[in-house]
Amino acid sequence: MDDKAELERLLLSELFESVQAKITTKRKALATQFGILSGRFVREIVNLELSGLGDLLEGNLDIILRVYFYERKPREDCDEELITSKMKKLFEQRLIASRTSLENNLRLRRERTQLSNYETEAGHLFHSMTRKIRALILENRIKLPELPDRDAIDLIAQEEDNQIEFKSTFQWDKEKECRNKDLKIEVIKTIAAFNNTDGGYLIIGVSDNKQIFGLERDFDLLGRQDKDGFCQALTQEIENSIGRSFTTKPNISFKVVEEKCICLIKINIGHEPAWVSVGNRFVFYIRTQNSTRELDPKEASEHILKKWGK
Numbered sequence: 001m002d003d004k005a006e007l008e009r010l011l012l013s014e015l016f017e018s019v020q021a022k023i024t025t026k027r028k029a030l031a032t033q034f035g036i037l038s039g040r041f042v043r044e045i046v047n048l049e050l051s052g053l054g055d056l057l058e059g060n061l062d063i064i065l066r067v068y069f070y071e072r073k074p075r076e077d078c079d080e081e082l083i084t085s086k087m088k089k090l091f092e093q094r095l096i097a098s099r100t101s102l103e104n105n106l107r108l109r110r111e112r113t114q115l116s117n118y119e120t121e122a123g124h125l126f127h128s129m130t131r132k133i134r135a136l137i138l139e140n141r142i143k144l145p146e147l148p149d150r151d152a153i154d155l156i157a158q159e160e161d162n163q164i165e166f167k168s169t170f171q172w173d174k175e176k177e178c179r180n181k182d183l184k185i186e187v188i189k190t191i192a193a194f195n196n197t198d199g200g201y202l203i204i205g206v207s208d209n210k211q212i213f214g215l216e217r218d219f220d221l222l223g224r225q226d227k228d229g230f231c232q233a234l235t236q237e238i239e240n241s242i243g244r245s246f247t248t249k250p251n252i253s254f255k256v257v258e259e260k261c262i263c264l265i266k267i268n269i270g271h272e273p274a275w276v277s278v279g280n281r282f283v284f285y286i287r288t289q290n291s292t293r294e295l296d297p298k299e300a301s302e303h304i305l306k307k308w309g310k
Contacts, residue, residue: 008067012090015059023052046118049098053091053122057129060090083133091126095119147199152255152264155201156210160290163200165190168207170234170263172217179221187234188241188276191250193285193292195270196303200287205262214260227254230263241277273304 026048034041064083099118147163158164167187173180187204194200205215215230222229231252238246251266275282284300285292295303 004067008063011063011067012060015056015063019052019055019059022055023048046102046121049102050118050121050125053094053098054125056094057087057091057125060087061129061133080133080137084130087129087133088126091122091129095122098122146268147201147266149251149266150201150264152203152257152262155203155264156206156257160208162287162289163194163198165194165200165202165290165292166206166208166210167202167204168213170204170215170218170230171221174213174217184237185241185276185278188237189283189285189292191238191265191267192242192274192276193287194267195246195249195274196285196307197269197287199267199269202265202267203262204265205260206257212258212260212262215254215263216260219261227261227263230254234263234265242274245272246274271308273300273308 027045030041030044030048034044061083064086068082069079102118155164156166160166167183167190168174169183170187171179171181171184173183187202190200190202194202204218205213207213215227218230219225222233224232234252238250249268249270251268253264253266254261255264256262273284275284284295284303286295286303287293
């Protein structure tokens with residue numbers, strides 16, 4: 001069993017246990033309220049099983065999207081078939097188990113007619129789910145998972161990797177002690193690379209060896225010499241180098257560490273590829289381990305096709 005299949009199995013097991021516990025608790029309450037085997041109890045318990053089946057279908061769809069489409073959106077052709085077939089397998093298994101559970105709990109083996117519409121009603125749930133899958137894919141509304149919020153201190157304690165990067169400054173050159181506009185593009189390259197790979201966290205104001213340099217020298221270079229001015233300058237540079245539509249994606253926050261202000265930028269996996277304007281050309285970057293790498297046109301095309309299906 002591969003890693004994705006094992007993760008799917010574990011998450012589905014947790015989901016099933018959660019739904020089953022909810023059904024058991026509710027069933028006891030219904031038995032107290034209506035009396036076991038009363039007509040009202042039978043109808044309510046059937047509705048409860050249908051509701052549980054619906055929760056399993058919804059939860060399983062979420063699991064499939066999280067496990068199999070963490071890096072890209074589902075495509076219309078083969079991916080729709082993959083999702084639907086996985087949902088159908090779960091549905092068929094749970095339908096048999098639910099029917100057996102109903103019969104055992106209601107002791108209605110000799111009175112099957114009272115459950116004659118169960119499969120039909122359950123089938124409506126499944127067909128509704130397949131329509132939802134189709135709509136999500138066609139309308140391009142399936143959202144990639146977002147990275148969790150992380151504390152800057154916790155991130156600084158980590159080493160740089162494919163999702164963590166440190167930059168001492170935004171545009172202040174520590175060696176020459178002056179403004180260096182080339183440093184800004186290095187920040188933008190990292191932001192684009194995180195967008196194009198697995199997302200990540202960029203901290204500005206911290207050197208590679210984790211020394212806290214702070215943003216104060218960068219603030220001195222701004223018209224508005226504070227956090228808001230820094231945020232505006234960063235957003236403007238993103239807009240100039242990547243595009244206006246990208247400006248709302250990074251989550252920018254600030255934190256004071258060792259009495260110095262640093263900037264934490266969280267970049268989620270992009271719903272679209274991000275190209276960076278460098279000089280007179282557009283360049284595509286990805287993260288590989290702890291570095292940002294430029295892809296040639298052929299590599300970029302293959303990466304985009306695999307990740308976004310276009």
